[in-house]
Amino acid sequence: MNIRDHLLAALNTLPGVREFHIHVLVTAPAKDNSLYPYASPRPRLYVQDILILLSEQANPDAPRILVAAVEACVYHAPATDCAILYISKIDSTGHGLAPPPTATLVRTFIRWYADPTTRPVAARHFWVQLFARAQGQYLFPNSSEYPGKRPLSDARLCAWWRRVFGQVGGDVCEAIGVEGRVEMYYVLPGHNELEALQVMGSGSLLSNSSPTANPQWLYGHPYSQTNIPLPCPPPEGLHNLGHYIPSFEDDPKNRFMDEIAFTDTPVSPRKRRRTDTSRDNGGDPESRDGEKEKDRKGRPMGELSKVEPDEFWERMSFRQECVAGAVTGFFSMGISVPEACMPSPRPSPLAPQPGQVPRSMNRRILSSLLTGVEFSTPERARKATELIEGTVRGLCEGLAPTLPPPRSKNQSAEATQDLLVPPLPRTPPRRTVGLPPVEDISPNPFDEPEATLETYKAHIYGSITVSNPPLPPKAAVDGTTTEGTSGGGTENKTKIHVLTVRKKKKRPGA
Structure with a gap:
């Protein structure tokens, strides 16, 4: 069973009657050295891009409309037998049932990635990480304008992620048994643990689907623990914050790392004279300059050698991205299993697997989704779904579908009535000038995979018809019954009779 069929099998358990259509795009591994830009030496990593698009039909005669999407990346570090699943963006349209x-x-x-029995990446130690920040839309432009979409607030989003992580951690802990280890971390910058629990509410504590498997939550970060190896440990005897903190896309940690790396502590002239021994020894000036240059290249930039991970996260609480009036959260889950649980022999980390597509295909689909369509009304959502899903199939068939051009600044409002796409929320860009030079990446010995119609039918596209009993109504206070309202549902409430209080008349002369 591939990941597409695994997702469809899980969706088949949802209540109600409807049909789901899914597109799963996983790229072939590519060499990458941008995740730890301040590590010296930079680790050799392999990255895969993932894009999942889910559409829904209320009945066979109804149109298909995109309802959810996931964008993620998998980084594999064979040298340390580690991998990271970074969930970049998740969004919904509100147009579903x-x-x-x-x-x-x-x-x-x-x-699917956390469980070593289904994980397609051969790594003993696996990390799942994300940054939770509430926004009206991420992957579906203008979907926040649709009345049926009800985005979670910042606190409820953090509680939602804690609950989802807890359920996955319980399932994986039960699957790997006592031989493995599962650790879960979370931190809400600017809040201590008690305040974080109060902000998220009691609903976030219901985190595990299995009563027997109960991995404990640790409030904090995972970069000081030693139970589960990190993908890029620093060399022995050398501390460099750049070996601990990864630089994911659209992550507020990046700009803070840049500030630490480009903060230079001035050295007093007296100290500089004491350390300058060029006049005392009679060595070769050229060799001394070469040693200084070698030492300078190996020394961490700025204050990266002075800031510990604990101090980094303490100072992170005062960053603008974390104290701008909204609650944000960092979530991490680590899974480690013994070598006996891994397949043997292990495949090459660069070898393409069946069903994978070229990276250019994912980028083209994502660009079309973010700039060429919008989801403010059911009709526009229907057209957007037809275009995006048609583009995926067209690229697999070797066709070049006609995509709407991105909106330009000079276009009038009338000409762009159907493409009123506001800029999606992003973390301000990081500083790139002055970063350590990137080493040349050798070419991939394997050819780029080709997306074909056979790949489309066997691995990318799939559908399933769900026919289960409907979701029972939830009993509420005052005798009201409320049906699910997320995704365009409605609320049906019984009539409430309000009793008025009769005032007592005053007696004459009182």
Whole structure:
């Protein structure tokens, strides 16, 4: 069973009657050395891009409309036998039926990579990381304008992620048994543990689907622990914060790392004279200059050698991205299993697997989704779904579908009535000038995979018809019953009779 069929099997358990259509795009591994830009030497990593698009049909005669999407990356570090699944963006449109499939889709997707029995990456130590920040839209432009979409608030989003992570951690802990280890970390910058629990509410504590498997939550970061190896450990005797903190795309940690790296502590002239021994020894000036240059290249930039991970996260609480009035959260899960649980022999980390597509295909689909369509109304969502899904199939068939051009600044409002796409929220760009030079990456010995119609039918596209009993109504206070409202549902409430209080008349002369 591949990941597409695994996701469809999980969606088949949702209540109600509807049909799901899914597109799973996983690129072939490519060499990458941008995750740890301040590490010296930079680790050799292999990255895969993942894009999952889920559409829904209420009945066979109804149109298909995109309801959820996931964008993620997998980084593999064979030298340390580690891998990282970074969940970049998750979004929904609100155009589907209740209950929405987003939680089931995300939970099943994370477990597929977290569970070593299904994980397609041969790594003993696996990390899942994400940055939770509430926004009205991420992958579906203008979807926040649709009345049926009800985005979670910042605190509820953190509680949602804690609950999803807890369920996955419980499932994986039960699957690997006592031979493995599962550790879960989370931190809400600017809040201590008690404040974080109060902000998220009691609903976030219901985190595990299995009563027997109960991995403990640790409030904090995973970069000081030694139970599960990190992908890029620093060399022995050398401390460099750049070996601990990865630089994911659209991550607020990046700009803070840049500031630390480019902060130079001035050296007093007296200290410089004491350390300058060029006049005392009679060595070769050229050799001394070469040793200084070698020492300078090996020394961490700025204050990276002075800031510990604990101090980094303490100072992170005062960053603008974390104290701008909204609650944000960093979540991490580490899974480690013994060598006996890994397949033997292990495949090459660069070898393409069946069903993988070229990176250019993922980028083209994502660019079309973010700049060429929008989801503010059901009709526009239907057209957007038809265009995006048609583009995926067209690229697999070797066709060049006609895509709408991105909106330009000079276009009038009338000409762009159907493409009123505001800029999506992003973390401000990091500083790139002055970064350590990137080493040349050798070419991939394997050819880039080719997306064909056979790949489309066997691995990329799939559908399933769900026919289960409907979700029972939830009993509420005052005798009201509320049906699910997420994804365009409605609320049906019984009539409430309000009793008025009669005032007592005053007696004459009182």
